[in-house]
Amino acid sequence: MATPLSAAKTLSALKTEGLTVHEHAGWKTHNRDSATGKSFGPVIGVLIHHTAGHGDKELCYKGRSDLPGPLCHSWLGKTDGLWMIGHGRANHAGLVDLDVLNALREEKPLPHDDQANADGNDCLYGLEIENLGDGKDPYPDAQYRNAVLWAAALCRAHGWTEKSVAGHKEVQPGKIDPSFDMDDFRADVKKQLATTVGKSTPGKPLPGTATKPRVDLSRLVKAAKTDPGAKQGHVSYMAGTNLAEAALVKLGYLSKTYAGDGSFGTTTVAAYAKWQHHLGYSGADANGIPGKISLGKLGDKTGLFSVVA
Incomplete structure (x- = not known):
């Protein structure tokens, strides 16, 4: 845990990193401390988001009627x-999983976020990256590079490693941001x-940087087996399912x-089965449940994602 950087030290850290x-106007005193009666800090890490829109700088400054x-x-x-x-x-993190916060604090591997029982606004710096977040809207190399510099600057200033960095989707159940792979x-x-x-x-891409989101095969298989028989609208793996569905839509199967x-409901299962048939699978191999090869080919064909088994 650490004391939040002053406005001057924040600027210095970011500029020293190369940004x-x-x-x-007014950013140095723009916060939710007085309104909530809760001060910011101690801080334990940085949180990365996408905005799910374009041209939303002023929205991030002013907020919404339901979220100042x-x-x-x-x-x-x-x-x-x-x-x-x-x-x-700042109102960026909301309620998050306490186990994940503890892991960030101790710089340990992040556990699965299955609860929303702690206030992330208390202890996390937040970066919003302008992007639709649909898995298709690209992150220009300069933008992605600057996001890396932003996170590194704050980590360097506090003596943290990269293990103090998390995506919103890793700390709060149901979130999908950012739409690139956090590892x-x-x-x-x-x-x-x-x-x-x-x-x-600034603006120079890192060699080998992979900004394409990754789909976890095991989690997607679980969703394909669980969602169809569950209550309408049941969600087991939102980010991966949405990417797989976007790929199926792009190829005309959904x-x-x-x-x-x-x-990943019955309609998606049926659409995925059509993709498997297209690849030459039949019988139990074309049952609509993703496999490593078929999912990898779906990601490669559409360019929307890569697969981690």
Whole structure:
């Protein structure tokens, strides 16, 4: 645990890491501390989000009628660069899994987020990255690189490793952001932390950086076996299911009407079976339950995801 950086030290850390930083008017005093009666800190890590929209810097600053701003500490645009949005407590994390917070604090592997029993706004810095988050909207190399620099800067300032970095989808059940793979992102933060600060090149992509999201085969198989027989709208693995459905829609095996709800239901199973038949499978091998080869080919064919078994 650590005391949150002052506004001046935050700016210094980000700029030293190699970032060009823009400052929204009023950001240094824009927070939810007084309104909630809860101060920000001690801090234990950084949280990465996607905005699920475009042109949403002002939304992140002002918030919504049901969720006042700031909605993050920094906003990272596709072409507009990095902007400071708030300093102090921000409405970005919400209720998260206490076990995951404890793992971040101790820099241990993150457990599965199956509860929402702790306030993440108390202790996590938040970055919102401008992106639709549908698995198809790309992250420009410069934008992704700057996200890595942002996370590395805060980790470096506090003496943390990449293990203090998490995605919203890793701390709060049901969230899917960000729509890139967090293991890849942490690996890139680790590479950045191994460099000498002041020598980074903003906008230069890291060699071998993989921004394509990954689908966990075992979790998707469980969803395909569980969701059809469960209550209508049951969701076992939202992020992976949505990516698989988007791929099936792209290839014409599934109507867009039935995609994007996170549920691997009977219609999705039937659509996946058609994909398996297309690959030459039959019988029990074309039952609509994803396999490593068929899922890998689906991701490769559409370019939407890679597979981790």
